[in-house]
Amino acid sequence: xxxxxxxxxxxxxxxxxxxxxxxxxxxxxxxxxxxxxxxxxxxxxxxxxxxxxxxxxxxxxxxxxxxxxxxxxxxxxxxxxxxxxxxxxxxxxxxxxxxxxxxxxxxxxxxxxxxxxxxxxxxxxxxxxxxxxxxxxxxxxxxxxxxxxxxxxxxxxxxxxxxxxxxxxxxxxxxxxxxxxxxxxxxxxxxxxxxxxxxxxxxxxxxxxxxxxxxxxxxxxxxxxxxxxxxxxxxxxxxxxxxxxxxxxxxxxxxxxxxxxxxxxxxxxxxxxxxxxxxxxxxxxxxxxxxxxxxxxxxxxxxxxxxxxxxxxxxxxxxxxxxxxxxxxxxxxxxxxxxxxxxxxxxxxxxxxxxxxxxxxxxxxxxxxxxxxxxxxxxxxxxxxxxxxxxxxxxxxxxxxxxxxxxxxxxxxxxxxxxxxxxxxxxxxxxxxxxxxxxxxxxxxxxxxxxxxxxxxxxxxxxxxxxxxxxxxxxxxxxxxxxxxxxxxxxxxxxxxxxxxxxxxxxxxxxxxxxxxxxxxxxxxxxxxxxxxxxxxxxxxxxxxxxxxxxxxxxxxxxxxxxxxxxxxxxxxxxxxxxxxxxxxxxxxxxxxxxxxxxxxxxxxxxxxxxxxxxxxxxxxxxxxxxxxxxxxxxxxxxxxxxxxxxxxxxxxxxxxxxxxxxxxxxxxxxxxxxxxxxxxxxxxxxxxxxxxxxxxxxxxxxxxxxxxxxxxxxxxxxxxxxxxxxxxxxxxxxxxxxxxxxxxxxxxxxxxxxxxxxxxxxxxxxxxxxxxxxxxxxxxxxxxxxxxxxxxxxxxxxxxxxxxxxxxxxxxxxxxxxxxxxxxxxxxxxxxxxxxxxxxxxxxxxxxxxxxxx
RNA sequence: GGGCGAGUGGCGGAACGGCAGACGCGCCGGCUUUAGGAGCCGGUGUCGCAAGACGUGCGAGUUCGAAUCUCGCCUCGCCCACCA
Numbered sequence: 001x002x003x004x005x006x007x008x009x010x011x012x013x014x015x016x017x018x019x020x021x022x023x024x025x026x027x028x029x030x031x032x033x034x035x036x037x038x039x040x041x042x043x044x045x046x047x048x049x050x051x052x053x054x055x056x057x058x059x060x061x062x063x064x065x066x067x068x069x070x071x072x073x074x075x076x077x078x079x080x081x082x083x084x085x086x087x088x089x090x091x092x093x094x095x096x097x098x099x100x101x102x103x104x105x106x107x108x109x110x111x112x113x114x115x116x117x118x119x120x121x122x123x124x125x126x127x128x129x130x131x132x133x134x135x136x137x138x139x140x141x142x143x144x145x146x147x148x149x150x151x152x153x154x155x156x157x158x159x160x161x162x163x164x165x166x167x168x169x170x171x172x173x174x175x176x177x178x179x180x181x182x183x184x185x186x187x188x189x190x191x192x193x194x195x196x197x198x199x200x201x202x203x204x205x206x207x208x209x210x211x212x213x214x215x216x217x218x219x220x221x222x223x224x225x226x227x228x229x230x231x232x233x234x235x236x237x238x239x240x241x242x243x244x245x246x247x248x249x250x251x252x253x254x255x256x257x258x259x260x261x262x263x264x265x266x267x268x269x270x271x272x273x274x275x276x277x278x279x280x281x282x283x284x285x286x287x288x289x290x291x292x293x294x295x296x297x298x299x300x301x302x303x304x305x306x307x308x309x310x311x312x313x314x315x316x317x318x319x320x321x322x323x324x325x326x327x328x329x330x331x332x333x334x335x336x337x338x339x340x341x342x343x344x345x346x347x348x349x350x351x352x353x354x355x356x357x358x359x360x361x362x363x364x365x366x367x368x369x370x371x372x373x374x375x376x377x378x379x380x381x382x383x384x385x386x387x388x389x390x391x392x393x394x395x396x397x398x399x400x401x402x403x404x405x406x407x408x409x410x411x412x413x414x415x416x417x418x419x420x421x422x423x424x425x426x427x428x429x430x431x432x433x434x435x436x437x438x439x440x441x442x443x444x445x446x447x448x449x450x451x452x453x454x455x456x457x458x459x460x461x462x463x464x465x466x467x468x469x470x471x472x473x474x475x476x477x478x479x480x481x482x483x484x485x486x487x488x489x490x491x492x493x494x495x496x497x498x499x500x501x502x503x504x505x506x507x508x509x510x511x512x513x514x515x516x517x518x519x520x521x522x523x524x525x526x527x528x529x530x531x532x533x534x535x536x537x538x539x540x541x542x543x544x545x546x547x548x549x550x551x552x553x554x555x556x557x558x559x560x561x562x563x564x565x566x567x568x569x570x571x572x573x574x575x576x577x578x579x580x581x582x583x584x585x586x587x588x589x590x591x592x593x594x595x596x597x598x599x600x601x602x603x604x605x606x607x608x609x610x611x612x613x614x615x616x617x618x619x620x621x622x623x624x625x626x627x628x629x630x631x632x633x634x635x636x637x638x639x640x641x642x643x644x645x646x647x648x649x650x651x652x653x654x655x656x657x658x659x660x661x662x663x664x665x666x667x668x669x670x671x672x673x674x675x676x677x678x679x680x681x682x683x684x685x686x687x688x689x690x691x692x693x694x695x696x697x698x699x700x701x702x703x704x705x706x707x708x709x710x711x712x713x714x715x716x717x718x719x720x721x722x723x724x725x726x727x728x729x730x731x732x733x734x735x736x737x738x739x740x741x742x743x744x745x746x747x748x749x750x751x752x753x754x755x756x757x758x759x760x761x762x763x764x765x766x767x768x769x770x771x772x773x774x775x776x777x778x779x780x781x782x783x784x785x786x787x788x789x790x791x792x793x794x795x796x797x798x799x800x801x802x803x804x805x806x807x808x809x810x811x812x813x814x815x816x817x818x819x820x821x822x823x824x825x826x827x828x829x830x831x832x833x834x835x836x837x838x839x840x841x842x843x844x845x846x847x848x849x850x851x852x853x854x855x
Numbered sequence: 856g857g858g859c860g861a862g863u864g865g866c867g868g869a870a871c872g873g874c875a876g877a878c879g880c881g882c883c884g885g886c887u888u889u890a891g892g893a894g895c896c897g898g899u900g901u902c903g904c905a906a907g908a909c910g911u912g913c914g915a916g917u918u919c920g921a922a923u924c925u926c927g928c929c930u931c932g933c934c935c936a937c938c939a
Contacts, residue, residue: 014893182934225859229934232858237938258939271939313937338937348939356856357937430938551934622879624868628861636867636880643879645894717869720878727878796874801920803874841919847873851919 015648017612021760025126033774034128036084038522038534045081046538047073048517048577050546050554051088051135054114055095058121059594060602060620060632061586067617067757068583068626068713069545070127074756075710077128078780084538085128086520088135089115092143093509094172094190097442100474107442108470111138121605126613126759128776133523137512142519143444144465145529146512149565151447151458156568158206159436161456165275165341166435168198173476175202177435177508180553203437203446203505207560211236211429214559221579223627229551235430240414241345242423244270244322246333251281254322254333257344257428260354260389261417262409265398266372267349268362270322270333271315274298275341282333284319291318291335298337313338313360324349325422326399326413336361344428352385359385372398373406434557436508441472441481443506451493451500460494466502480504513554514561517541517576536572544577547585555580581713584629586620591631602632614758615641621715621757643723644761647754650729651747651765653738691735692742693791698728699746700787706753707780719757725750752781797822798849799831807848815842822848 028034049069052062073085096107115136122129135142153159167176167186171193180189187194207214211234217227239259246254254270272279274295283291294316315336322331331350338357339348352362353371362369371380376392393406401409417423437446445466447459459466473484482488482504493500515529521538522531540562546554555577562576587593588600595601607616619640624630702725709718729746737743748771755762755775766775789811795818797805805827809818819840822828828850841849 225934228859232935235935235938239939256939260939336937338939340938343938351939355939357939428938548933622867630867633867633880639879639881642894649894716867717878720869723878794874798873798920801873801918806874839919841873843873847920849873849919 013652015645017614017644017761020764021126021612021614022124024760024763025123028774028776029123029131031774032132033776034085034130035132036082036086036130038537040082042080042082044538045073045076045083045543046541047076047083047085048520048541048544049085049087050544050550051090051513051516052118053093053095054089054091054111054118056114056117058118058604060604060607061594062122063125063604063616064586064620064626064629065546065583066122066125066127067620068581068715069543070125070129071621071710071715071756072543072713074128074759074776075707075780077776078752078755078778080779083128084133084520085130086133086135087122087127087129087131088133088516088520089118089137090509090513090516091115091136091138092443092506092512094174094440094442097440097474100442101476106470107474108138108468111442124605124608124613125617128759133520135516135519135523137444137509137516138442140465140467141526142516143512145519146444146507146515147447147459147464147466148461148529149515149561150444150507150511151461151464152568152570153205153564154448154458156564158209158564159203160206161201161203163199163201164204164435165197165199166202167195168200169193169195173478174438174440175200175435177510177553202435204433205436205560207434207557208429208431210560210563211431213563214431214556220575220577222577223548223580223582226548226551226555226580226582230556233431233552233556237428237430239426239428240410240417240423241426242325242349242417244325244331244349246278246282247321247323247330248282251278253422254278254347255345256347256349257426258349258351260351260410261413261423262395262398262401262404262406263351263354263372264324264326264349264413265395265401266351266353266370267324267327267331268329268352268368268370269331269350271336271339271348271350271358271361272318272333273339273341273346274335274337276335276339276346278347279318279335282318282320287317287319290316294335313357313364315361315365317365325417325420332367334361334365342432343430353380354385354387356385356387370397372396373409434508434560436511437505438508439478439480439504440506441468441474443509444468444512445482446503446505446507448503449491449493449500450503451496451498453498454493454495456503457494457500459491468506480506482506510554510557514557515565517544517558518571539571540573540575541577543579543581545581545583548582582627584625584627586623586629587631589632594632600632602634607634607637611637611641612760614761615644618644618719618757622719624716626713626715640719643719643726644758646726646730647750647758647761648765650726650733651751651769653733688735688737691732691737692740695728695732695737695742695746696787697790698725699742699749700783702753703749703781703783704788710756715757722750722754722757725753749781751775752778793845795845796847797825797828798847799828800852800854801849804828804831811845815844818842818848822850 047069049066070085073083077083091111096111099105099110100107137143150159167181169176169188169191171191172188176188176195181195182189215231215234215236237259239257240261241255241257242261242264243253243255256270279291313336315334317332317334320333322333324331339346350358350361350367352358352367352369354373359369371386372395373386373393374380374396375386375388376394380386389406395401395404395406395409398409401412404412414423414425445468447464447466448456449459450456469485469488471485472481474481489502489504491500491502492498518530518535518539522534525531558576562571563574565571566574588598590600592598592600604616615637619637622640702721705721706718709715709721725746729743729750732738732743732746751762751766752775759776763775767773792808793811795807795809796803797807805825807818807821809821819842822840832852835853838851838853841851
């Protein structure tokens with residue numbers, strides 16, 4: 001059985017990536033191979049992958065995240081684009097400060113050490129990062145401009161200071177943005193400690209001003225889940241604000257927000273948040289003690305405690321009454337912590353028949369429940385709220401509005417209230433302004449000074465940066481460590497030059513990352529945050545990749561920044577990132593997130609030491625769909641390494657067998673040989689030419705499919721197709737075709753298509769084949785459409801949808817001929833049992849289905 | 856509780872509504888080797904000697920034809936969570 005296929009000879013030289021990988025990386029660096037030129041006239045392509053926090057060592061997840069976009073960047077470059085693919089470090093942040101507290105290392109030094117180490121580790125991956133554009137956010141040359149941008153936001157009224165109840169992490173001793181509080185137990189995103197609320201004077205960015213525009217994704221190609229998460233986070237609700245007069249002298253009417261103004265005839269009570277401003281004035285003396293104790297308890301409770309009482313829906317009657325503007329009924333006013341102070345107006349009308357929470361509350365306190373909207377059937381449910389909202393529900397017991405559909409009722413009631421001056425349609429959002437101040441050291445100081453005379457004043461732009469002092473006390477006390485440095489504190493007022501005190505809070509690191517993609521365009525610019533001309537050239541980012549965990553943090557803040565800067569006249573576009581792709585997460589072998597404390601972190605250095613970077617890159621891309629990730633399981637890395645070994649052998653086996661020219665290819669093409677037809681017997685000649693056609697078909701099909709797969713981030717299937725081409729080259733060698741031009745074309749194509757994924761071995765083999773340096777500067781191959789189509793196709797023949805036979809036909813065989821051949825099949829006849837088929841379904845090039853009269 | 860996504864061999868995973876399991880791992884057999892390893896060749900969904908039958912979480916439906924579309928259920932993952 002194996003006599004016709006003698007074992008292929010082992011390659012003359014062993015495949016050992018260690019002998020050439022670092023040599024090529026040094027050459028590429030020395031030649032500045034990956035530097036993107038601002039003035040290059042070719043079409044630009046800005047490809048960006050999220051920069052890392054310099055936590056210490058690069059782990060396998062960084063490799064996974066970076067290799068995908070690197071492949072696409074390399075292909076785009078070969079396709080003729082002027083590609084920029086930069087990298088940097090998000091180097092401000094809490095871990096550096098914690099290292100200082102735990103180990104006594106200064107954050108500045110700790111960060112610098114880590115950045116240096118990780119930069120070297122990044123280089124070992126062989127990515128085409130343009131290191132000449134590196135950005136390090138903790139460098140004064142960077143945060144000077146972060147501060148400058150803060151000042152611009154301040155001047156534009158988009159940065160403001162306010163006393164607010166804020167989420168506070170008791171362990172890290174720091175305030176958190178709302179987006180940084182996670183999970184049902186409301187814990188800190190970084191350390192997992194449950195957060196508490198504190199009232200503090202804090203800095204905010206006015207993200208709410210852009211809520212509506214942030215909901216518009218029409219200009220960008222982003223994954224649906226990310227768009228949904230942002231949409232839900234912004235949480236736009238349409239409804240109405242309605243004023244309810246109160247029975248108390250000198251107290252203004254109370255305004256509530258509702259999405260269901262059509263249910264107003266069912267409003268039988270009112271609930272205020274315990275924090276509502278009117279509570280004090282409205283509470284009657286008889287109820288004062290109970291109200292005070294409830295309010296105090298609510299204030300003391302943490303978010304988790306509120307959650308644990310979730311179904312309680314407890315509240316207190318404050319003794320006062322409001323008037324339902326439609327029914328003119330007196331309704332009691334309660335306070336309850338299920339009404340949130342920060343959403344809507346902090347007050348609701350209680351409509352127990354049509355809201356589950358109101359229903360639970362009314363049931364508990366025996367308040368009236370009145371159904372005013374009924375389902376089309378016309379019967380109110382017993383013992384539960386009817387909350388569905390469809391177009392054909394009907395209003396009942398609603399005065400002049402009775403009989404209207406719910407959607408007509410919303411419009412008509414809102415209009416009626418507006419005419420009376422008691423309400424208007426309104427839109428509310430869940431999104432809050434972005435809390436940006438942190439009581440921490442290792443961040444960009446907020447460039448504000450406080451003058452006893454002139455209040456908060458921005459530091460003049462020519463006095464930036466406000467440098468972080470080196471000597472401070474890092475102990476987490478809840479106040480900014482910068483307060484421990486007297487020299488830093490002392491400042492002068494920019495207005496009166498009198499003594500002033502410097503702001504000691506620093507900025508959330510997400511401020512740094514909201515504009516780093518702009519800085520990459522002109523990283524050395526020192527007269528401005530960026531050079532407007534080069535920013536206009538490179539921006540927006542054409543393709544951004546990173547983890548989906550940033551859906552409502554970084555990705556929303558960056559959009560907000562760009563829109564705000566556009567409105568200040570600083571940027572000429574609306575969106576930072578035109579397309580977005582999310583990679584999956586590589587989990588530990590135990591299916592848990594990789595972390596040092598779990599001891600499941602995979603160190604890429606061990607793997608590259610054994611197999612080289614190319615194997616690790618290919619293996620990571622071969623695991624599965626890139627956007628899916630998965631648990632770490634290195635069992636098949638050997639298989640990928642073997643594949644590169646087969647490429648190694650294939651590319652160097654260029655002699656032997658029958659040298660044949662390719663029809664239509666010049667005889668002097670690389671690997672071409674003069675015709676020698678007379679030397680070969682006719683039958684063998686036909687076999688050789690069939691083999692050549694098959695190989696060229698495999699080659700050109702690979703060009704088409706691998707390119708499409710790379711562009712779609714389907715790296716796993718791209719690699720399987722490259723394996724297929726490699727196997728086809730092996731078959732060609734077995735058939736004695738190693739010396740043909742078709743074989744040379746196949747090898748060159750294989751190397752070019754593999755170059756983005758395995759940059760080192762392809763460069764080495766390209767050089768060994770005597771081709772011009774560098775393979776990474778070659779043009780991406782084009783396929784010939786005629787060769788993508790196979791000579792003969794195998795057509796499955798079904799009877800009643802079940803596979804019964806196959807036809808081998810030329811692709812251009814007529815449907816009539818195919819039907820004739822299918823019906824002539826013995827196997828088909830056996831199933832037809834002499835009957836005439838009811839119909840024959842044909843999908844051109846795909847299959848034939850013979851449908852029997854019974855089928 | 857709400858939203859989104861995913862369930863396919865022993866494993867990772869392929870498959871514009873059209874041949875289920877590409878490609879690879881593992882395993883079995885062979886060649887080579889003093890041996891081991893490496894490399895190479897062949898086989899490998901399940902049941903069955905075979906013919907064949909059965910197979911994509913479970914149950915219905917649409918269709919000539921469903922892993923793929925629709926409905927219901929189960930399991931897992933992620934996000935949000937008293938948002939009026």
